[in-house]
Amino acid sequence: MRKDPAASLFPDEARVRLYDEALNAARIGAWECDLDTERLSWTSGVYALFGYPVGNPLRRASIVDLYVDESRRHMELARAEAIRTGCPITLDTEIRTWRGEARWMRLSINAARENGRTVRVFGCKQDVTADRLSIEQLRRQAETDPLTGLANRAMFQARYREVVDDSLNHGFASALVLIDLDGFKELNDTLGHLAGDACLCEVAQRLRRAFHNAGLISRLGGDEFSIILRAPTDPARIAEVLQRTIVMLSRPLFWNGHRIAVSASIGAALIGRPHRRRIADLFEEADLALYQAKAAGRNRVHLIGDQAQSRAA
Template sequence: MTRNLLTDGEARRLYDQAALLANLGAWECELATTRLCWTDGVYDLFGLPRGSTLHRPSTVDLYHGESRREMERLRAGIIRSGGSFVLDARIRSVCGEERWMRLTAEASFLHGRPDRIYGTKQNVTREKEMWQGLRRLAYSDPLTGLANRRAFEAEMRELRGHAETGPALGMLALIDLDLFKQINDELGHAAGDECLRQVAARLEATLPGEPLIARIGGDEFAALLCSTAGLLPLKQRLMQTLNALRRPVRWKGRTIDVSATIGATLIRPGRHHDPEQLFAEADSALYVAKAAGRGQLHLFGAALDHAAADATPPGSREVLHVC
């Protein structure tokens, strides 16, 4: 029986081939001099010519800001205390291509002092894009293209126990279509679906750049709004939204009358937030607005100022009540 023993050169060649197939490369940094040593896979990842001279500050500049800060923090930690880390970092190749890199690093010590760090760098862009695509599918509403209830609840969980320290005032708005069941019953679900699609498009058009717009139920939508200019711009945006949702929907040569009712509550800076309480407040405001006649806006716990009243668009009604 013969044993197929690989020479060092053959083993290195096989390793290099496998590493390139896996978009993987090895790296090392001498701490005393910051001298870098890369295999071909790392050069390819950053888009640099293989074997070219490396300067650590230049390569670090290819990291996106947040990834760069996290990498430097973790790097300092293993230099100080030993150990290792794994980090998925966003980088930009020298030709401007956005990529994701999985970085592994470990510190080596000589006579009790750190002398080098080393590890692997792997291009995981396709993996990230796949998972991001799956996340989009999991967190988007297939009918309207908006975020779905799962995405809305995830965003609301981010508010739990979090106190905003900046100047921005936030608002949670619940938007409910009026008499939507009647549209489905009289014209069919295809007509109802078209109404939902057009409502979603109008919400995106009247609330551009807001943190989140979601469809959270059959005919229920939610939006998180933000303003650094106080309450008035938030109310104006919601009144503009009411007007936009009041326009009839055209479907198969006929006109479908639609309208919506909005209940909203404030997310004040400097306070801790309970998502369930915020939702309950907005839902309570929505109930009051519907009881007052639908097609209206109700703000939970907010006083009406004269400037907002003067700015209310013609033909719109705003009901405000301190609950």
């Protein structure tokens, strides 16, 4: 039998201690569950991950309750699959610790079989919260306009396909709205880009407050914003809501002692029921409606779609 080289370097007790220290440093713990008795066994790393008092009894039902609902469903399905097939499975799950702290855990499930029957499941649990937070931060940076905090063009396009897609199932969306600020170039030329940035941030905040239930609010770039409306669905009500938006956006902004006049033009393409138009057609209609609102004198709303009517603030 080939001798473990580590055995000559470390006595058994030191080797066990070294393994434990390495696992704890990596925020990893081991676990197992006897399927006949549902008895759980944890190493110290799992107790630490769940923030679970070492003296408390380990009851599987209580531990399962610490998983967030969706993660609990995925975990139970994976566990059942591992028990049925004997194949190892790894998945990331979200939990709430014993004290309510949110954490992400990488769970590995292995099955031990005897006489063709799975008798226990075991594996590792690793705290991957920091990795998930880093990934989430990178995702937000990739999807968010850094100035206003709204979704950027890339996120708008991705979400647009999801909510108003080419499959002719336009989901909950009722209108695609494009908003363009009037005279924004003159503002930048007169007071500078800092004033322009302050104006864009204020407009973003006003849109957030007014359309917090919208499918998506985004800054497409420059002084152009977009909204995917969920409701209302009635064309007259949509026109009324967007007309109030014109009034809301027209309130002046005060910046560094300057009173900045703000106004916007809005174009919207009504999606309507049943859905029979492609994304590109809807966006082209919204863009045309925006052009017509500006051509009619700016600070106006123009709608295109079934029973749509042009409205001015």
